[in-house]
Amino acid sequence: MKKYTFNMLGFILGLFILNLIFIIILKDSIYTREYEAVKLGYKTYLLSDSHGLPLEDSLENVGIFNFAAGSDSYYDIYRKVSFLIKNTDVERIIISVEDHTLSEQRANSNNLDRSLYYADQEDFNSIYEFITKKYIINNLPLLSSKRRYFIKHCLQFKFSPPQKGYILKDWSKLPLHKKKEMCTNRYNVQFQNRKKSNSLVSSLKDIINICKVNNIEIIGIKFPLSRDYIATIGNKNFGADSLFYENNIKVLDLKDLYLRNDNYFSDEDHLNIIGGKIFSEFLVNLLK
Amino acid sequence: MLFNSIDFMIFLPIVFILYWFVTNKNLKLQNFLLLISSYVFYGWWDWRFLSLIIFSSTVDYIVGIGLSKTEEKRNRKLLLLASIIVNLGFLGFFKYFNFFSESFASAFTFFGRPIDATRLNIVLPVGISFYTFQTLSYSIDVYKRKLEPTKDVIAFFSFVSFFPQLVAGPIERATNLLPQFYKRRYFGYDNTVEGMRQMLWGLFKKIVIADNCAIVANNVFNNYQNVSSVSLIAGAVFFTFQIYGDFSGYSDIAIGTSRLFGFNLMKNFAFPYFSRDIGEFWRRWHISLSSWFRDYLYIPLGGSRGSTWKKIRNVFIIFIVSGFWHGANWTFVFWGGLNAIYFLPLILTKRNRINLNTVAENRFFPSIKEIFQMGTTFILTVIAWIFFRAESLSIAFDYIKRIIINFEFIRPRQEGVGFDIAFFIILIVFIFIEWTGRKYEYATVRLLSMNKSKPMRWLGYYVIILTIYLFGVFSEKIEFIYFQF
Secondary structure, eight states: OHHHHHHHHHHHHHHHHHHHHHHHHHHTSHHHHTTTOOOOSOSEEEEOSGGGGGGTTTTGGGTEEEOOOTTOOHHHHHHHHHHHHHHSOOOEEEEEOOTTTTBHHHHHSOOTTTGGGGOOGGGSSSHHHHHIIIIIGGGOGGGOHHHHHHHHHHHHTTTSOOOOTTTTOOGGGSOHHHHHHHHHHHHHHHTTTOOBOHHHHHHHHHHHHHHHHTTOEEEEEEOOOOHHHHHHHTTOOOOHHHHHHHTTOOEEEOTTTTTTOGGGEEETTEEOHHHHHHHHHHHHHHHO | OOTTSHHHHHHHHHHHHIIIIISTTOHHHHHHHHHHHHHHHHHTTOTTHHHHHHHHHHHHHHHHHHHHHOOOHHHHHHHHHHHHHHHHHHHIIIIIHHHHHHHHHHHHHHTTOOOOOOOOOOOOOTTHHHHHHHHHHHHHHHHTTSSOOOOOHHHHHHHHHOHHHHTTOOOOOHHHHGGGGTSOOOOOHHHHHHHHHHHHHHHIIIIIIIHHHHHHHHHHHTTGGGSOHHHHHHHHHHHHHHHHHHHHHHHHHHHHHHHHTTOOOOOOOSOGGGOSSHHHHHHHSSHHHHHHHIIIIITTTTTTOSOHHHHHHHHHHHHHHHHHHHOSSHHHHHHHHHHHHHHHHHHHTTOTTSOOSOTTTTOSSOOHHHHHHHHHHHHHHHHHHHHHHSSSHHHHHHHHHHHHTTOOOOOGGGGTOOOOHHHHHHHHHHHHHHHHTTTSSSGGGTTTTTOOOHHHHHHHHHHHHHHHHHHOOOOTTOOOGGGGO
């Protein structure tokens, strides 16, 4: 038994060292660093998943901070909104209400491990849950199935962060069969055999309510999609926009804005840097 | 409580520490701790399930005592019958009531007299197919005087509910497992470490191999009408690996976990996809179930003795019942029947027991003949698995029809049926490791257990852990397949 205990302790120590290595890899990487970067002096914040990223910081000179992050779900956006209410003079929030944002795919693929940064004790059911999730599990990437994806990519790219996908790609340059393949894959991920997530609906309602209670104007937005992807998804929609309409909240439905501009897209449903800049200008004019 | 869950990661060390540090000096305490732990483990799914397993255990315990007190043949038969009726009755009710009700109604409809099927909202207790057979083996073996009935309540109830193998096997024979509860277990370093190695390999098979294959297989099967033949074949092959990784992985974890507590369970898988014929396949796949049916059903029916008609009848009975055991759906029955058709030529020509050794024994490369034999057996099992996986017979037949008719080569990736190239490499490495370890209890025995270099062994552990961490699928939606049985 002594030999076993000694060897087990040694082995567990090895696991802790591995855990520490992963913490170091994650610490200064874009996985957390960019996610935790927020400017507090704005009155309008844009909150969305990766669809909002191509806009980068182009709206800042008109007083809108881009608080979007890839894979942000309404769980994460609620934490961010709650954080903004406590720490800024926010007056207006623009939130994406895409066709897929209430999909169970989004419920499963979220940033709950990263948005912990914006959560405080009030966002948890008990202080035990708060301490466990925010301080203990958060520092155990070996137990986090989310963080491992990023570690995997870091190792694949030899410790350099992966490039932002929307900078260089041009959807218009892809052959038709490739476009079809990508649209089908994306559709399968977001819609095929997926149900609406009731917990995401609940989170979105919480966002609406917390904004109402704090007199914050809320606007919904649907980002432009490529013509090919619109054709693929048809009328599939999990209804985030409907929830806004039911609550008499304005929705800027800009899905069909660039049907003739494939060169504005990096892939089937994300703008590239050119499209992001042009869309920002359009959005600014629309919001005036 | 799943083996690949945080709950189990907390549960197991607590039980382990209590077992070896608190209760190790007393046999009754050891067994009592196992009993309580097993009930906590089982009740974690649904505490209501506990009433069923306790009742089933009680009935068989009393039947055992009754059998010890009577020599009269008629009374002994009645006691055995009581055990069979109660155990199979529960199994039949929870698992098959709705199936029979709907099939009954369908038959009436077919003959022009439609009736409404009575459908009950029944929750299938986890593991009922497994522990029911385990307790039945006790009653039958006591009846046949192969085993002395036990008066030790704690030992018996612990045997029935032993948590490592409770919910998905191996289905242990009372003659093997129950006596292990009569003797105090002593901590053995080698056995414990070997158990942990086997658990690690089982986790790798389940979380990396099975669950990644499940993503591809589910994608294809859920969308089979919209993909081409190549994708359909890929879906079937990936399901073949999924079910192997899932079930054999679980068995490895169960056997490894048992070793942590000083128990030795039976081997449940022996590299079945390297089989040279279907007879060999069924000696290597789900060994605990196939041997159970062989000993308690096939042999009492006469086995392979008797007239040709009897041989055919017995083969079909055993495979169809085996199929039916898997689930209340005609697809499982058909799957069993198809395996019977595969097996029949072997038994009629008395060639069902010609490949008893390990393929390419003492060689690395198989012969051309062996490659052909393994390939043929593999293809036959893949076809059968299509029926196992499909939701209905019509879907299964349609699936196969679409493979054969209008065969066209379209890259699966173009149809959204893709997989990570890194996983594909891992799958190839996995098959290689399984091949090189095919004569051992589990594949990594040679790499890990027999490796004399401690740094190399530890490197092996960390590489497997890292692979599980980076490439495993951690989704609560993908359970062990055999939990549904």
